[in-house]
Amino acid sequence: MTIEQARERTATKLLRASLDNSYDPVIEIDWAAPPDPGKLYEPAHRVSLYGTPLWDSLDPGQRIELSKHEVASMASVGIWFETILMRMLLRLYTKQDPTSSHAQYALTEVADECRHSVMFGRMLDKLGTPVYRVGVRDRMLGSYLTSTARGVRMFAAILIAEEILDAWQREGMVDESVQPIMRSISRIHVIEEARHVRWAKEELERSAPLMGAAERAYTQFVIGRSAHTIARNLINPDVYRAVGIDPAEGRRVAMANPHHRESLTWAATKVTSFLGDLGLIGGPGMPFWRRSYLV
Numbered sequence: 001m002t003i004e005q006a007r008e009r010t011a012t013k014l015l016r017a018s019l020d021n022s023y024d025p026v027i028e029i030d031w032a033a034p035p036d037p038g039k040l041y042e043p044a045h046r047v048s049l050y051g052t053p054l055w056d057s058l059d060p061g062q063r064i065e066l067s068k069h070e071v072a073s074m075a076s077v078g079i080w081f082e083t084i085l086m087r088m089l090l091r092l093y094t095k096q097d098p099t100s101s102h103a104q105y106a107l108t109e110v111a112d113e114c115r116h117s118v119m120f121g122r123m124l125d126k127l128g129t130p131v132y133r134v135g136v137r138d139r140m141l142g143s144y145l146t147s148t149a150r151g152v153r154m155f156a157a158i159l160i161a162e163e164i165l166d167a168w169q170r171e172g173m174v175d176e177s178v179q180p181i182m183r184s185i186s187r188i189h190v191i192e193e194a195r196h197v198r199w200a201k202e203e204l205e206r207s208a209p210l211m212g213a214a215e216r217a218y219t220q221f222v223i224g225r226s227a228h229t230i231a232r233n234l235i236n237p238d239v240y241r242a243v244g245i246d247p248a249e250g251r252r253v254a255m256a257n258p259h260h261r262e263s264l265t266w267a268a269t270k271v272t273s274f275l276g277d278l279g280l281i282g283g284p285g286m287p288f289w290r291r292s293y294l295v
């Protein structure tokens with residue numbers, strides 16, 4: 001089987017799966033339901049300050065509030081990254097034969113991500129939190145990725161963001177201590193992202209082994225840098241303001257918190273072992289992975 005035939009086979013399978021399991025979050029989610037006053041927005045042990053003296057100093061209401069702002073930060077970075085991803089996929093699409101399943105699946109994934117970004121936007125509105133935007137430097141890195149990344153670099157960057165968020169959501173969607181709306185949002189995202197993860201993984205398995213040494217090193221650098229940007233932006237330091245903690249102090253405590261570091265490594269386990277097996281983690285990308293606590 002040629003690489004093009006293998007690509008078509010994957011895309012055909014995923015187009016069929018998209019027909020069976022696609023959701024319109026505007027209809028599927030009960031946006032009018034009031035929040036459950038006693039529940040957090042993510043499992044307590046995933047909140048960045050969990051287990052620190054600062055966490056112990058917060059009352060139950062403040063803990064709920066902080067968990068709400070942390071998921072809002074993740075949804076904000078999710079929207080930012082989905083926009084980058086949609087633009088990369090559209091660029092891929094324009095270079096393909098529109099009659100191919102591969103091209104049609106790229107568009108189908110853009111359609112999924114459109115619905116997701118609408119869902120996360122509605123979620124932020126419903127939660128009543130700020131939209132937590134990434135800084136200027138990361139926006140520039142995002143633009144660089146958007147306009148230059150293709151092939152292995154594009155699929156690896158997509159996969160890192162998808163898998164980290166996916167681990168968080170898979171755990172939260174079955175946790176009864178979590179707000180029902182967050183569980184519904186997570187469930188829809190997890191189901192649809194499973195296709196995206198599969199598409200990226202199968203493409204990486206086909207293409208990564210074909211790279212030469214120089215391209216591999218550049219790719220390791222780009223994806224390491226992307227992973228670092230994603231990890232560092234998950235929890236925007238401004239979230240701590242919501243519970244009266246100085247953002248610099250909150251970030252300092254979170255980054256020194258072994259529970260939080262473990263959560264980052266845990267969320268990235270699947271993607272780091274997959275990319276590691278393909279030789280995509282290492283070389284000039286390694287310092288970024290270490291500094292991001294994803295490995």
Ligand SMILES: [Fe+2]
Nearest residue numbers: 082113116193
């Ligand atoms: Fe998504």
Ligand SMILES: [Fe+2]
Nearest residue numbers: 113162193196
């Ligand atoms: Fe996705």
